Amino acid sequence: MSEAQVISQTGQNPVTVATLVADLAALGLRPGMIVLAHTALSRLGWVCGGPVAVIQALETVLGPEGTLVMPAHSGNLSDPSYWVNPPVPESWWPIIRDTMPAYDPDLTPTFGIGVTAECFRKQAGVLRSGHPSVSFAARGKHAVAITSHHALDYCLGDQSPLARLYELDAWVLLLGVGHGSNTSLHLAEYRASYPGKTIVQQGAPVQSEGGRRWVSYADVDWDADDFCQIGDAFESTGHIQRGPVGYGEARLMRQRPLVDFAVEWMAAHRRLQS
Numbered sequence: 001m002s003e004a005q006v007i008s009q010t011g012q013n014p015v016t017v018a019t020l021v022a023d024l025a026a027l028g029l030r031p032g033m034i035v036l037a038h039t040a041l042s043r044l045g046w047v048c049g050g051p052v053a054v055i056q057a058l059e060t061v062l063g064p065e066g067t068l069v070m071p072a073h074s075g076n077l078s079d080p081s082y083w084v085n086p087p088v089p090e091s092w093w094p095i096i097r098d099t100m101p102a103y104d105p106d107l108t109p110t111f112g113i114g115v116t117a118e119c120f121r122k123q124a125g126v127l128r129s130g131h132p133s134v135s136f137a138a139r140g141k142h143a144v145a146i147t148s149h150h151a152l153d154y155c156l157g158d159q160s161p162l163a164r165l166y167e168l169d170a171w172v173l174l175l176g177v178g179h180g181s182n183t184s185l186h187l188a189e190y191r192a193s194y195p196g197k198t199i200v201q202q203g204a205p206v207q208s209e210g211g212r213r214w215v216s217y218a219d220v221d222w223d224a225d226d227f228c229q230i231g232d233a234f235e236s237t238g239h240i241q242r243g244p245v246g247y248g249e250a251r252l253m254r255q256r257p258l259v260d261f262a263v264e265w266m267a268a269h270r271r272l273q274s
Contacts, residue, residue, distance in 0.1 A: 001042040010045035015246040017049065020057035023245040028252050031063035034142055034170035036184065036255065037070050039116040043176030045247030051119035054175070059139070067140030069165065070117040071183055074108050077132045079203035079216075097214045102207040103132030129161050132204035136161040142168055152206075152217045156183070157190035162255075170255045176248040179231025180224060184255050188230075188262035190220055194270035197221075226270070234261045 013019075029035065037058060039051075047053050058068050080088055080096045088096070101108075105128040110118045121128055121137040129135045129150035138146045138161070145168070151159030162184055172184050179185070189197075198221040206215050234240065234253070239261075241252040 003046075006042050007046050010247055015045045015047040015053070017053045017057050017060070020044075020047070020054060020246060021060050023243070023250075024057060024061045027243040027245060027250055028241045029058075029061045029171075029173070031061070032065040033062055034067040034140075034146075034165065034168050035062060035069065035173050036136075036165055036170055037068065037173040037175055038177050038181045038183065039070070039114055040176035040181075040248070041114060041116050043248040044245060047246065051116040054116050055120050055123065058173075062140065065141055067138060067142040067146065067170075068120070069136055069138040069143075069146060069161070069170070070120045071113050072110050072117060072121045072128050072135045072137040073113050073133065074103065074111045074135065075133055076111045077103055077108065077204045079201075082200075082202070097203065097205075100205045100214075102205040102212040103130075103135075104207065105130065105135065108132075131155050131160075132206050133202070134160075152215065154190060154219055155217070156186040156222075157220070158187075160187070162187040166256055166259055172251075172253050172255050172258060174251040175245055176250065179227050182227055182231060182258075184259055185224070185227050185230060185262050186222055188259045188266060189222060191259070192263040192266035192270075194266045196270070223270075226266075229269075230262050230265050233265060234258055237261070 041051055062068055080093045110121060126137050126139045127143045127147045128137045129147040131150045134155050146161045146164045150161060156162055199218055200221045201216050202219045203214055203216045205212060239253055239257055243250060
C-alpha cells in the first residue's frame with residue numbers, strides 16, 4: 001500500500017505515539033508483560049514517526065519490566081530448491097548455496113516481515129537469536145532467555161524462542177495482521193500429531209570457526225494454510241481481546257492456551273492431502 005493510500009484511509013487525525021499508547025492500554029497491554037508482536041504498519045493508518053512510533057508506544061506500555069519480541073526472520077537464507085514466490089532456475093541452486101553470505105545477526109536484514117520488525121531488530125539493546133532463517137529479536141527483562149540457544153534443527157519447535165515464550169506465559173499481539181501471520185501456531189505444528197506430517201531437509205549459510213559454510217538441517221514441513229481457521233476457532237472460545245489500534249484492528253491473546261488449542265485442533269482436523 002502506498003503512503004498516499006494510507007493517508008487517504010486515515011481519519012481526521014494522524015496516529016501518534018500517545019494515541020497508540022492509549023489504544024494498546026485499552027486493548028489490554030500492561031506493564032511487565034512479555035509480548036510477541038506481529039505488525040503491519042500500513043494497516044494502522046498514517047503513523048507520525050512510522051515504525052519508530054509503534055516501537056516506542058509498545059515499549060512505553062510494557063515499561064522497564066516488560067519484554068518486547070518480534071520475528072526477525074530472514075527466509076531468503078534458505079535452500080533455493082524450496083523457493084516458490086518466485087522460484088529461481090535450478091541451475092542457480094548450487095551457486096546460491098556456494099556464495100550466499102552467511103547469517104550475521106547484526107548485518108543480515110529481515111525479509112518479508114515488515115518495516116517495524118526490521119526497525120526493531122536494529123534498536124540498541126535488542127538481542128537476536130542465532131538461527132539463520134527464523135531468528136527472533138527481543139528487548140527487555142527476558143530477552144536473553146528468549147533468544148539464547150536457538151537450535152538449528154526443528155527451528156520453531158521446543159528449542160526455539162517460541163517455546164521459551166510458551167514457558168514464560170507470554171502474550172501474542174497481532175497488530176493489523178491476521179492469524180495467517182501468527183508464528184506461534186508453528187510451535188503447535190511441532191507438538192501436534194496429524195496425518196501427513198513430514199520432515200524435510202532445509203539449508204542455510206552460517207559462519208563458523210572455519211569460515212562461511214552451507215549447513216543442512218532437519219525441519220517440519222510447515223503448512224500455514226489453516227492458520228486463519230485455527231485462529232477463528234480459538235477466537236470463538238473467548239480467549240482473544242480485540243480492539244482498534246490506530247485505524248486498524250488488533251488482537252491480543254496468551255500464547256500458551258493458543259498453542260495448546262492449536263495442537264488439539266490440528267490432531268482433529270488436519271487430514272492427508274489427496
